[in-house]
Amino acid sequence: MRVRSALLLIALVVLGAWSLRTPAASSEELPLAGLLLTWQDDPTTTMTVDWHYHSAFALPEPLLFYRAVGESEWREHEAAELSHALPDRRIFRAHLTDLLPGTTYEFQIAGHAATYSFRTMPDRLETAFTFAAGGDTRHQKAWMEQMNRVITAYDPEFVVWGGDLAYADGVLAEFWYEWFEAVRSTLITSSGRVIPIVVGIGNHEVQGGFYRSYPEYEETDEWRSRIAPFFYSLFAFPGQPGYGVLDFGDYLSLIVLDTDHTNSVTDVQAVWLEEVLAAREHVTHVIPVYHVTAYPSVRSFGGTTESRIRETWLPLFEAYGVRIAFENHDHAYKRTVPIREGRFDPAGIVFFGDGAWGVTPRDVHPVASTWYLVRAEPVRHGMVVTLDETGVHVLAVSADGQVLDSYKVNGIYIASPAEGATVGADEEIRVWVDPSIEIRNVRVFQNERLLYDGDSLPQGVRLSGEASADGAAQRLAVEVTDAAGRVRRQEALVSVRRVHLRSPEEGVPRVRGHLPVAAAIGLEPGEQVARVRLSLQLIRAFEDHPEVVVFEGRVLPRGFTLDTLQLADGTYDLKLSVETDRGAVSFDVRRIVVRNWETLVEHFFPPANLFGLLLPRLESVERSEGWEYATDQTDRFFGDADRVYPTASGAYMTWRLPRLRRFVLTFYAEDAAFAGYVGLAVSSDNEGWTEIPFRVVQEGEASDGMQRLLLIGEVPEELAAEYIRLTWHGGGGDTVQLGHAEFTGLAGE
Numbered sequence: 001m002r003v004r005s006a007l008l009l010i011a012l013v014v015l016g017a018w019s020l021r022t023p024a025a026s027s028e029e030l031p032l033a034g035l036l037l038t039w040q041d042d043p044t045t046t047m048t049v050d051w052h053y054h055s056a057f058a059l060p061e062p063l064l065f066y067r068a069v070g071e072s073e074w075r076e077h078e079a080a081e082l083s084h085a086l087p088d089r090r091i092f093r094a095h096l097t098d099l100l101p102g103t104t105y106e107f108q109i110a111g112h113a114a115t116y117s118f119r120t121m122p123d124r125l126e127t128a129f130t131f132a133a134g135g136d137t138r139h140q141k142a143w144m145e146q147m148n149r150v151i152t153a154y155d156p157e158f159v160v161w162g163g164d165l166a167y168a169d170g171v172l173a174e175f176w177y178e179w180f181e182a183v184r185s186t187l188i189t190s191s192g193r194v195i196p197i198v199v200g201i202g203n204h205e206v207q208g209g210f211y212r213s214y215p216e217y218e219e220t221d222e223w224r225s226r227i228a229p230f231f232y233s234l235f236a237f238p239g240q241p242g243y244g245v246l247d248f249g250d251y252l253s254l255i256v257l258d259t260d261h262t263n264s265v266t267d268v269q270a271v272w273l274e275e276v277l278a279a280r281e282h283v284t285h286v287i288p289v290y291h292v293t294a295y296p297s298v299r300s301f302g303g304t305t306e307s308r309i310r311e312t313w314l315p316l317f318e319a320y321g322v323r324i325a326f327e328n329h330d331h332a333y334k335r336t337v338p339i340r341e342g343r344f345d346p347a348g349i350v351f352f353g354d355g356a357w358g359v360t361p362r363d364v365h366p367v368a369s370t371w372y373l374v375r376a377e378p379v380r381h382g383m384v385v386t387l388d389e390t391g392v393h394v395l396a397v398s399a400d401g402q403v404l405d406s407y408k409v410n411g412i413y414i415a416s417p418a419e420g421a422t423v424g425a426d427e428e429i430r431v432w433v434d435p436s437i438e439i440r441n442v443r444v445f446q447n448e449r450l451l452y453d454g455d456s457l458p459q460g461v462r463l464s465g466e467a468s469a470d471g472a473a474q475r476l477a478v479e480v481t482d483a484a485g486r487v488r489r490q491e492a493l494v495s496v497r498r499v500h501l502r503s504p505e506e507g508v509p510r511v512r513g514h515l516p517v518a519a520a521i522g523l524e525p526g527e528q529v530a531r532v533r534l535s536l537q538l539i540r541a542f543e544d545h546p547e548v549v550v551f552e553g554r555v556l557p558r559g560f561t562l563d564t565l566q567l568a569d570g571t572y573d574l575k576l577s578v579e580t581d582r583g584a585v586s587f588d589v590r591r592i593v594v595r596n597w598e599t600l601v602e603h604f605f606p607p608a609n610l611f612g613l614l615l616p617r618l619e620s621v622e623r624s625e626g627w628e629y630a631t632d633q634t635d636r637f638f639g640d641a642d643r644v645y646p647t648a649s650g651a652y653m654t655w656r657l658p659r660l661r662r663f664v665l666t667f668y669a670e671d672a673a674f675a676g677y678v679g680l681a682v683s684s685d686n687e688g689w690t691e692i693p694f695r696v697v698q699e700g701e702a703s704d705g706m707q708r709l710l711l712i713g714e715v716p717e718e719l720a721a722e723y724i725r726l727t728w729h730g731g732g733g734d735t736v737q738l739g740h741a742e743f744t745g746l747a748g749e
C-alpha cells in the first residue's frame with residue numbers, strides 16, 4: 001500500500017512538472033521582432049527556428065514547444081542565443097531534429113500565446129512540390145512585403161533568395177531590422193504556417209561587395225565574418241564557408257553558391273561544386289541558385305564574375321545534367337533559351353532570374369538582338385517553381401499578382417515556330433524531345449485543335465494554314481506521352497501573319513544572282529485571293545526611291561525568281577501585298593541586301609613622297625615603262641587632277657579582279673580616233689590572253705575641244721576572266737590621257 005502511494009505521488013509530481021513546461025503566455029507578452037525558419041541539414045527531418053526580441057532586460061525562457069498536428073503532448077526544446085548578431089536585438093535559435101517527413105508541426109514560443117506551424121518536406125516526390133525563388137529583396141520594405149504577400153498566396157513549401165537581401169552592405173544594421181520585420185509579418189500564411197527561407201549571399205551582404213576589394217583577403221572563416229558580419233551571424237544556412245547544398249530526398253538538391261563575394265568562383269568552391277554534382281547524379285532535380293548572372297539581362301556579358309561563372313561552373317552544370325538555374329543581381333526578369341557550350345541547344349540549361357523581388361527594376365537588353373534571351377522585362381517579380389517527375393515548371397509573377405511568364409523545363413522543346421515569333425499561317429512545326437524519353441505518343445495542338453497524333457515526332461507538319469487577322473495570337477502545344485504513361489506538355493505562344501514571304505529567309509539576308517521568292521497565305525474557309533502585288537524599294541539614307549513592281553497577278557507567286565543582277569547593289573525592301581475577295585488586305589516585308597558586284601577603281605594617283613622615298617599608289621598589279629603622270633591644267637580635263645599618258649608604243653597596265661564582268665575607262669582626247677590605238681585583253685591566269693571589244697561614248701567636251709570619252713565593255717562569263725590588260729599601240733605624247741578606270745566583277749560567296 002505504501003509503495004502504491006509513493007508511486008502515485010511521483011506520478012503527480014512528474015505531471016505537475018510537465019504542466020509547468022507546456023506553452024503559456026505571460027500576462028505581459030513581449031512582441032517578436034523577427035521569426036525565421038530555415039534548415040541547416042535534412043529538410044525532411046529537421047527545422048531551424050530563429051526568433052528575435054527587441055533588447056530587453058527581462059525575457060521569457062528561451063524555450064520552444066512543438067508537436068505534430070494531432071498529437072496531444074508538446075515537446076520542449078531549449079534554444080541557444082546568438083551572440084552579437086545584431087545590435088539592439090536578442091536572437092534565439094532552436095534546431096529541431098528527428099522529425100517525421102512530410103508532416104505538419106505546430107509550435108509555440110515560451111511567453112507567447114500564438115501557435116504557428118511548419119511542414120517538414122516529403123522524403124519522396126509523390127505529388128507536385130512547389131517552392132518560390134527570387135532575389136534582391138529590399139529597396140523598400142513595402143515592396144518586399146507586397147511581393148511576399150503575392151508569393152504566400154501560392155502556398156510554397158519554402159522561399160529561396162539568391163542574395164542582396166537587406167541591402168545593408170555589411171554595415172547598416174537598421175536595414176536588417178526592416179527586413180526581418182517584413183519576413184515576420186508577411187511570410188506566414190492565413191493558417192499560421194511559417195514559410196521557411198533559404199538564402200544565398202550577394203554583393204550587398206558584403207563590405208565592398210566582392211572579396212577582391214581586399215588585396216590581402218584569404219578564404220577563411222575569420223575573413224568572411226569580417227567582411228560579411230551580419231550574413232554569417234544571422235543565418236544558419238549556408239553558414240561557413242558561404243555555400244552549401246540542401247538535399248530533399250532524392251528528388252531535389254538545392255545548391256546555393258557564392259559568386260565571388262566571400263569565396264572565389266574558382267578553386268576551392270569549384271572543386272566542392274564538382275564533388276557535390278558528381279554525388280547527386282541520381283537526384284531528379286539538381287538546381288543551382290546564386291547571385292551574379294552568367295547570362296545577364298541588364299549588365300555586361302563580359303563582366304568579370306559573369307565570365308568566371310560561364311568558364312568555371314557551367315561546364316560542370318552541363319556535365320552533370322543540370323537543366324535549370326536561378327540567377328539574380330540585375331534587377332529584372334529574364335528567361336533564356338536552353339544553352340549548352342555557349343550556344344543555343346535544346347538539351348541545354350535554361351537560366352531564370354534576374355533578382356527583382358523588392359527593388360527598383362532596371363532597363364533590359366533588347367530581346368530581339370540578344371541571342372540568349374527569350375524574355376526580359378524591367379519588373380519586380382517572384383517565381384513559383386513546381387517540381388514533378390516530368391520536369392520543372394516556373395511561373396513568374398509580378399508584384400501586382402500578374403502572371404509574367406510560364407515555362408516548363410521537361411525534356412520537350414518547340415524548336416519552330418519559336419516562342420513569341422511572328423510566323424506564316426503554314427509555318428512548319430519542329431519539336432525536340434530528350435533522347436532519354438521513350439516516346440509512346442505525340443500530339444500537336446493549335447489553339448487546342450489537334451494537328452497531329454502519332455507515335456513519333458512530327459515530320460512536315462505545319463500550322464493549320466488558317467488566319468482570321470494579321471498578328472492573331474496562336475497557342476501551339478505539344479504533348480508527349482512516355483512509356484510509363486506520363487504526359488509532358490510544352491506550349492509556345494506565337495503570332496500568325498496572314499501573308500508570309502517564305503523566302504528569302506528571315507533576317508536581312510545577303511543575296512546575289514537569282515533569288516527564288518515563295519509566299520503563303522492563311523485564309524478563312526471560303527476566302528480567296530483577289531490581287532497580288534510584289535514590289536522592290538531601294539532603301540538609302542536621306543533618299544526616297546519609288547517602289548518598282550516586279551510581279552502582279554491573282555495568285556501567289558510560285559516558282560517566281562527575282563534577277564538581282566539587274567539591280568544596283570544596295571539594301572531593298574521586298575514587299576508583298578495580298579487582297580482577298582472579302583476586301584482584306586495583308587502585307588509582308590523582307591529586307592534584303594543585294595551584293596552582286598565587287599568594284600576596283602583606279603584613280604591614277606601620283607606616287608606619295610615619304611621622307612624622299614616615292615611610294616606608288618596605283619591599283620594595277622603590273623605596269624610597263626612608258627607612262628607619265630599629269631596633274632596640271634585641270635580645267636582642260638574636267639577638273640581631273642590625277643592622270644597618266646603613254647610616252648611610247650607598247651606601254652601597258654594590268655589589273656586583277658576575280659569574276660570580271662564590266663569595265664569603264666575614261667580617256668581625254670581631241671577626237672574618238674585615239675581608240676584605234678587602244679588594245680584591251682583579258683585572261684584567267686595572266687598568261688593566255690583574249691582580245692575584248694569595247695565601245696566609245698562621248699561624255700563631254702571642253703571649250704578648247706578636249707573631249708571626255710568612255711571606253712565601255714562587257715566580259716563574257718565563259719572566259720572566267722580575272723585579269724585585264726590595257727596596251728597603247730600609238731605614239732608618245734600627252735594629247736591622249738587616261739583619267740579614270742573602273743572594273744566590276746561578280747561578288748564572291
